[in-house]
Amino acid sequence: MAISLRDTKSVDHYARALQYLPGGVNSPVRAMRSIDRTPLFVDRAEGAELVDVDGNRFVDYVCSWGPLIHGHAHPEILAAVQAAAVKGTTFGAPTVGEVDLAEEVGRRVPSVEMLRMTSSGTEAAMSAIRLARAATGREKLLKFAGAYHGHLDGLLAEAGSGLATAGLPASPGVPQGATAQTIIVPWNDGEAVVRATEEHEFAAVLAEPYPANMGLTPPHEGFLELLRDRATQNGALLVFDEVISGFRVARGGAQELTGVLPDITVMGKVIGGGLPAAAYGGSRELLQRIAPAGDVYQAGTLSGNPLAVAAGLQTLRMLDDGAYLKLRSTTDRLAAGLREAAGDRPVQVQSTCGLVTVFFSEEPVTDYESAKACDLAAHAAWCRELLARGIYPPPSQFEAWFPSLAHTPEHLDRTLEAAAAAFAEVL
Ligand code: PMP
Numbered sequence: 001m002a003i004s005l006r007d008t009k010s011v012d013h014y015a016r017a018l019q020y021l022p023g024g025v026n027s028p029v030r031a032m033r034s035i036d037r038t039p040l041f042v043d044r045a046e047g048a049e050l051v052d053v054d055g056n057r058f059v060d061y062v063c064s065w066g067p068l069i070h071g072h073a074h075p076e077i078l079a080a081v082q083a084a085a086v087k088g089t090t091f092g093a094p095t096v097g098e099v100d101l102a103e104e105v106g107r108r109v110p111s112v113e114m115l116r117m118t119s120s121g122t123e124a125a126m127s128a129i130r131l132a133r134a135a136t137g138r139e140k141l142l143k144f145a146g147a148y149h150g151h152l153d154g155l156l157a158e159a160g161s162g163l164a165t166a167g168l169p170a171s172p173g174v175p176q177g178a179t180a181q182t183i184i185v186p187w188n189d190g191e192a193v194v195r196a197t198e199e200h201e202f203a204a205v206l207a208e209p210y211p212a213n214m215g216l217t218p219p220h221e222g223f224l225e226l227l228r229d230r231a232t233q234n235g236a237l238l239v240f241d242e243v244i245s246g247f248r249v250a251r252g253g254a255q256e257l258t259g260v261l262p263d264i265t266v267m268g269k270v271i272g273g274g275l276p277a278a279a280y281g282g283s284r285e286l287l288q289r290i291a292p293a294g295d296v297y298q299a300g301t302l303s304g305n306p307l308a309v310a311a312g313l314q315t316l317r318m319l320d321d322g323a324y325l326k327l328r329s330t331t332d333r334l335a336a337g338l339r340e341a342a343g344d345r346p347v348q349v350q351s352t353c354g355l356v357t358v359f360f361s362e363e364p365v366t367d368y369e370s371a372k373a374c375d376l377a378a379h380a381a382w383c384r385e386l387l388a389r390g391i392y393p394p395p396s397q398f399e400a401w402f403p404s405l406a407h408t409p410e411h412l413d414r415t416l417e418a419a420a421a422a423f424a425e426v427l
Pocket of ligand 1: 121243
């Protein structure tokens with residue numbers, strides 16, 4: 001059922017975009033350079049389907065990279081945003097919705113009693129680190145290779161996502177001093193964690209508990225428990241970056257799924273329901289250090305924006321136990337179908353509720369090194385074949401697919417048929 005991908009309008013818009021936006025985009029991975037094609041400009045989307053400016057229709061597995069767990073333009077989320085918008089878009093003064101959202105998050109996320117909202121995950125991660133450094137009086141950070149926590153200076157070292165895609169170990173413009181305090185160890189390598197925590201005194205041990213920025217590489221059994229123990233023994237705070245896993249892999253994120261509780265949780269994406277919102281939270285005692293309750297300064301003009309809060313609150317309210325059962329079964333069906341479509345080709349399909357990565361690898365992918373060893377050219381060709389067949393995958397090996405509650409069995413059938421044809425084409 002291959003469609004011919006007409007992209008004349010996208011190509012024109014891209015040419016114009018290149019004049020005014022670096023690389024033609026406002027965030028690197030959108031440019032589709034890692035699969036060696038020009039980006040498709042989006043006109044609109046509804047549910048699980050995306051329509052580009054040339055009128056091509058795709059089953060979307062990017063879903064804005066995570067926020068859209070209910071799919072695009074969900075009527076109840078749109079209604080919540082519209083109702084908020086007519087009352088005014090921002091006030092720079094407190095609103096009731098912010099308290100409602102914080103209370104709702106506290107009910108879901110086991111380790112969060114109190115939170116502070118920001119506008120992006122980057123800001124939330126940056127502020128969480130400031131809090132951890134203030135609380136411990138230390139500066140060093142332990143971070144995992146291939147993990148991405150936003151583009152803050154101190155963590156732009158062996159970061160995944162767009163950086164892995166571009167093959168950059170770090171970025172020019174980041175002062176040496178900024179990453180000098182960041183110690184990087186391989187994910188799922190318990191010995192390396194033990195060694196690092198014996199050698200250094202850390203302010204924070206930072207982890208994506210279900211890393212998805214080098215593709216989805218779940219923690220080995222006992223690994224998160226080890227992080228918890230070593231952080232406590234070290235005197236460091238354990239920071240879980242649940243920007244992707246939060247409200248996705250389970251109602252209360254990876255910490256609910258695994259029972260391993262961090263000291264600070266970084267949240268984003270789903271919490272804003274498709275509008276710009278993120279947050280960091282933890283115990284009341286710890287969060288009381290943040291200004292104006294405490295002495296650790298952090299602020300934001302649009303933090304807790306009423307439109308984003310309305311979208312986030314409505315998104316969370318629709319995420320009941322039934323929603324997670326459904327998302328899990330959609331994900332399982334997708335992952336099993338992709339495995340079947342791949343047949344005996346050298347492909348690993350790794351998944352957890354709401355996240356799937358198809359690694360072009362003979363062996364399971366467990367860390368950044370094994371992710372980088374994948375057949376990136378074959379993966380890129382497979383993505384181009386999928387696009388030509390009306391399926392829109394994350395255009396990089398170092399990302400996860402985001403199945404949503406709007407993906408129906410019919411969408412999955414289309415996806416798996418296209419995936420099988422695409423595999424046959426490239427491997
Ligand atoms: N942490 C993780 C785990 C992420 O995946 C991302 C973004 N993909 C961020 C932090 C940064 O969030 P933002 O893009 O909203 O700054």
